[in-house]
Amino acid sequence: MSKRVGIRDVAAAAGVSLTTVSHALSGAGQLSDATRERVRSVAADLNYAPNRLASGLRSKRSQIIGFVSDEISTTPYAGRVLLGAQEAAAKNDWVLMIVNTSADPRFEGRSIEALLQHRVDGIIYARMYHQTVAVPEALVGVPTVLLDASTGNDHISSVVPDEEGAARTAVEHLIAAGHRRIGYLSNVDDIPATRGRLDGYRATLRAHGIEVDETLITASDSTTASARAAAALLLDRSDRPTALFCFNDRIAMGAYQAAQTRGLRIPDDLSIVSIDNFEILADAMLPGLDSVALPHYEMGQWAIERLALELQADGDDDDAPAPQQIRMHCPLVTRQSVGPPPH
Amino acid sequence: MSKRVGIRDVAAAAGVSLTTVSHALSGAGQLSDATRERVRSVAADLNYAPNRLASGLRSKRSQIIGFVSDEISTTPYAGRVLLGAQEAAAKNDWVLMIVNTSADPRFEGRSIEALLQHRVDGIIYARMYHQTVAVPEALVGVPTVLLDASTGNDHISSVVPDEEGAARTAVEHLIAAGHRRIGYLSNVDDIPATRGRLDGYRATLRAHGIEVDETLITASDSTTASARAAAALLLDRSDRPTALFCFNDRIAMGAYQAAQTRGLRIPDDLSIVSIDNFEILADAMLPGLDSVALPHYEMGQWAIERLALELQADGDDDDAPAPQQIRMHCPLVTRQSVGPPPH
DNA sequence: TGCAAACTTGCAAACGCTTGCAGCCAGACA
């Protein structure tokens, strides 16, 4: 491999100074269009690739965004977030440096330390299941946005799914199909999603003049076995619900199995809707599962764009934009698991 | 935030020169244990975090490994690979810089270019479904290892699952349970896995003295609908197989559905085994699916370790280790989908 | 024709670290 071409080679070839090349390439300074064009084409010809270590060192902008997540390997959630983040990052000429902490504080500390040593320009601190978190101390002073996580306060930007809205969308989908007797298979973890979706479920029923029957609410952990048992409780009643709203797709899968065991056909005898739109599951189920999508891709994208905004203002210091906390809309994806109630 | 502490602050505080601090921290040079210890504790007290942009610039080792993948968002495969890679990387004090190419050559080119600008020390070029690839030209001269992908030649290290072995493991699992009439639901893509698993299926049957009945082999794409249809072909025969070996878990899901529709119980009437061990699916299915695991975590780990080996020798140049291509063993994970054949 | 204003371009000093090489100091040996 021939020696790597540096900015001085470009300068020599174009017959200008280092400064001019730098200006031409970065768009800074005042250059005549002619010069700029010439330098650029020479650089392209020479296949010049700036050394970002050097430019980062000097300019104090590494063009690297750190992405720290607690979980990355059991679901495609992180992948979708990463995809959104990455594509948005590319637009800013940023690249992502990611670490998985496995929710281990010791490891998280070391990982963040590593990112900081690499002088990342900002950090996306992500959780894969909407959680309330405390931002690690090492992160104070570092531009950070929280993803699928929020703190109690409003000192830092964050994006989470609109849990209540998602539940509303799901339940209204059922109501629109004619259902009035709608059971809810909740989950048991103590996370914001649990309460948010439950609240959404109750509020939506009431908003449509349906009295909330608390005995129609049951909970399970996210294993199908547990969900099956929870669904059984509801389906074995003589006054069983005509539709089930499930906390997530895995629980919906348990509900499917419970229905199947009892010879109940979906959606003829029982309609089911859930939240997640875990595509590889929802598509594979028979019939396809109607599910409200958690907007992972969009959250990743938003987080980066938000970071871009805050970093941009960072130079001008004081007029930094106030942190923003947003709840993102969750759209419904319909397949074939919802139909009118049996009469 | 107080001004960032640099190596000179440490030097001043410890009463030694920059050189000594650098040596003490990196373990290079000849230092008395006393000095080394002292410097280290001072550095720790000051909370010194070396600037990797600077050290990378000078030493020409960025401590960053690039990870380029074609697919990252629809399955947890990439996540598992990343986890393995990341944990191995941390041991070498490396960090991962990740790009997703969406299999778009233009975008791939730009992404690799970005990694190169950041002066990554090496690259893991990953595909999420064992494929034959041509290594992008931009990568020549850059230490690279292929993951879940291979070229025709042996110029570059690579790791792929042992497809034939995986098929053998699956089929022998069925044979061990007593099955002799074993159908195969293959896939239709033209990738090494297709041929490898098919060869493994045939070879294993023969090795056990079972004649291969080509009419028991059928194929579908990886949608459950298509798999359902393919399974139906086999299950509707009067001499239907007592067991089904499926190309992957999604196809197995289709097979489950076809069985269900026909009132065939698993594993009593029909045994099913597949390859993937896509846990979130295999665990959720009823009954749990016996599946041969694709060793994603281990492949990620191996790729990094291999890169470490090749980079280490890179200084000594000529005695660089010869590239190594390995096929990784795939272990069987049993659940409840295989039993003895009905008599 | 002369001079300021407006453009262009280049100089040279960092950025924070690593590293080849030289210097220093003890103790050992003659």
Added chain:
DNA sequence: TGTCTGGCTGCAAGCGTTTGCAAGTTTGCA
């Protein structure tokens, strides 16, 4: 006592960019 040797430590020169500032060149206008 003088000269070596070998173990420790420090000097200073970069690594490849960016950027504050200054210098040089046009252009416009009186």
